[in-house]
Amino acid sequence: MRLGLFNGNLKTIIMAVKNTETGEVHIGYKGGETGCGFDTSASHWVYSNERITCDRNGCKN
Ligand SMILES: [Zn+2]
Numbered sequence: 001m002r003l004g005l006f007n008g009n010l011k012t013i014i015m016a017v018k019n020t021e022t023g024e025v026h027i028g029y030k031g032g033e034t035g036c037g038f039d040t041s042a043s044h045w046v047y048s049n050e051r052i053t054c055d056r057n058g059c060k061n
Helices: none
Strands: 016-019 025-027 045-048
Protein backbone atom coordinates (compact mmCIF):
# COMPACT_ATOMS: atom_id res chain seq x y z
CA MET A 1 0.00 0.00 0.00
CA ARG A 2 2.82 2.41 -0.62
CA LEU A 3 0.58 4.85 -2.44
CA GLY A 4 -2.23 4.72 0.04
CA LEU A 5 -4.46 3.24 -2.63
CA PHE A 6 -6.82 0.34 -2.35
CA ASN A 7 -6.01 -2.22 -4.98
CA GLY A 8 -8.85 -4.60 -4.31
CA ASN A 9 -12.04 -4.98 -6.28
CA LEU A 10 -13.59 -1.84 -4.90
CA LYS A 11 -13.35 1.23 -7.05
CA THR A 12 -12.19 3.82 -4.59
CA ILE A 13 -11.27 7.43 -4.80
CA ILE A 14 -7.75 7.74 -6.14
CA MET A 15 -5.71 10.70 -5.05
CA ALA A 16 -4.29 12.60 -7.97
CA VAL A 17 -1.58 15.18 -8.10
CA LYS A 18 -0.77 17.49 -10.97
CA ASN A 19 2.62 18.76 -12.01
CA THR A 20 1.82 22.39 -12.78
CA GLU A 21 4.96 22.68 -14.90
CA THR A 22 4.03 19.90 -17.30
CA GLY A 23 0.27 19.81 -16.76
CA GLU A 24 0.48 16.07 -16.28
CA VAL A 25 -1.81 14.45 -13.72
CA HIS A 26 -0.47 11.47 -11.80
CA ILE A 27 -1.69 9.12 -9.14
CA GLY A 28 -0.21 10.10 -5.82
CA TYR A 29 -0.33 12.61 -3.04
CA LYS A 30 1.57 15.69 -1.99
CA GLY A 31 4.72 15.05 -0.01
CA GLY A 32 4.99 11.49 -1.26
CA GLU A 33 5.51 9.94 -4.64
CA THR A 34 3.46 9.60 -7.77
CA GLY A 35 2.54 6.13 -8.95
CA CYS A 36 5.38 6.34 -11.45
CA GLY A 37 7.90 7.43 -8.84
CA PHE A 38 8.20 11.21 -8.95
CA ASP A 39 8.80 12.96 -5.65
CA THR A 40 5.84 15.29 -5.07
CA SER A 41 7.28 17.37 -2.26
CA ALA A 42 8.19 20.23 -4.62
CA SER A 43 5.84 23.19 -4.80
CA HIS A 44 4.85 22.59 -8.43
CA TRP A 45 2.83 19.55 -7.40
CA VAL A 46 -0.75 20.26 -6.44
CA TYR A 47 -3.73 18.09 -5.66
CA SER A 48 -6.03 17.63 -8.60
CA ASN A 49 -9.39 16.06 -9.28
CA GLU A 50 -8.64 15.74 -12.97
CA ARG A 51 -8.33 12.48 -14.83
CA ILE A 52 -4.92 10.79 -14.64
CA THR A 53 -3.02 11.69 -17.79
CA CYS A 54 0.30 10.05 -16.99
CA ASP A 55 1.05 7.01 -19.14
CA ARG A 56 3.88 5.55 -17.09
CA ASN A 57 3.68 2.31 -15.23
CA GLY A 58 2.18 2.83 -11.81
CA CYS A 59 -0.07 5.68 -12.87
CA LYS A 60 -1.93 4.35 -15.87
CA ASN A 61 -3.30 1.26 -14.15
ZN1 LIG B 1 2.85 9.28 -13.29
